[in-house]
Amino acid sequence: MATNAPCALELRDLRKSFGKTEIIRGVNLAVKPGERVAIIGPNGAGKSTLFNLISGRFGPTSGEVLLNGQRIDGKAPYEINRMGLSRSFQITNIFPKLSVFENLRCGVLWSMGYKYTFLRFLSKLDDANERARQLMEMIKLDKKRDTLAVNLTYAEQRALEIGVTIAGGANVILLDEPTAGMSRSETTRFIHLIKEVTEGRTLLTVEHDMGVVFGLADKIAVVVYGEVIAFDTPDKVRANARVQEAYLGSAVADAQAGGH
Ligand SMILES: Nc1ncnc2c1ncn2[C@@H]1O[C@H](COP(=O)(O)OP(=O)(O)OP(=O)(O)O)[C@@H](O)[C@H]1O
Structure with missing residues (x-):
């Protein structure tokens, strides 16, 4: 540096x-x-x-x-x-009724300027999907890809929340x-x-x-x-x-x- x-x-x-x-x-x-x-x-x-x-x-x-x-x-x-700059608010950053993957993808898309209402059209957005997949591996929740956030353990929710916090690429x-x-x-x-x-x-x-x-x-x-x-x-x-x-x-x- x-x-x-x-x-x-x-x-x-x-x-x-x-x-x-x-x-x-x-x-x-x-x-x-x-x-x-x-x-x-x-x-x-x-x-x-x-x-x-x-x-x-x-x-x-x-x-x-x-x-x-x-x-x-x-x-x-x-x-x-x-x-x-990205701040975590404990588990309030995550959407309980969305899956692990969908939560991460929301975080990625927010940084790309998309609105959450476009969620259902997003399967073709390869970049966002790939980034969400990478994040899922980083936070060690790849085996819980389709689990709704509400059904994760507390520690898993905290990990997801950190994944969402860094999803936008903040430094x-x-x-x-x-x-x-x-x-x-x-x-x-x-x-x-x-x-x-x-x-x-x-x-x-x-x-x-x-x-x-x-x-x-x-x-x-x-x-x-x-x-x-x-x-x-x-x-x-x-x-x-x-x-x-x-x-x-x-x-x-x-x-x-x-x-x-
Ligand atoms: N919005 C507010 N209006 C008035 N006073 C406030 C407000 N927010 C914080 N304070 C006061 O500012 C002081 C510092 O509060 P703060 O929450 O920043 O402390 P802290 O170091 O984070 O404490 P803790 O470790 O207990 O969370 C406290 O006296 C608190 O009552």
Whole structure:
């Protein structure tokens, strides 16, 4: 990668107030192409708000958001999606009454500018079908091709949802707590799957589970009271005294005690 390549995602002095309360208080973050970043922090720190600002659900009060060097703050979520950023909303991205294959094909076609109402005419669209087939293999659901999403297991639904999220070819992927609700063994398998399917893409996750964070992330952004107090590799974040004091010491202690 050339050193002057733009960041995949950049936040510049980003701020968001609800009423008189400033929730995001001057966040700067530069994520390089291909990095996997976990956003962690205590409850109410502003992690979801940050995701909402990046994906266009909320406009910032001030500051800038850049995707691949282009300003996206103030744009609608669908415009940001077409510019190359895709966000999972847990399992709400998938259509329960469509099959695995049809869900993936919808995701592919959305990026190609088709409307869902054309679904029944699509069997001739070879490119979309081929891409959907490839995605199905990537998320290891090729044996469930014709199973309706509603009939998949929870972990399979989450895998499908990630397939739909990447179907449009976005190079920046946002995942909200991708392993929430999974067992330990499912979580371990799922981290592996996420790594595989997002290879070469930039990934941001909001995550509470320290096992997932340290298993998945190249870098960790620690958000406390609306500010990023550390943005570094897992080892450096773990050793950071300010992070220990503000958050991670208690989070790791909780995890060791059996919580998240
Ligand atoms: N739409 C909104 N209107 C008013 N306040 C909001 C809104 N959305 C979030 N907040 C407030 O902003 C603060 C940060 O919330 P946010 O959901 O971003 O935190 P979080 O770090 O994601 O928390 P958690 O880990 O519990 O999900 C909270 O005090 C919340 O009540």
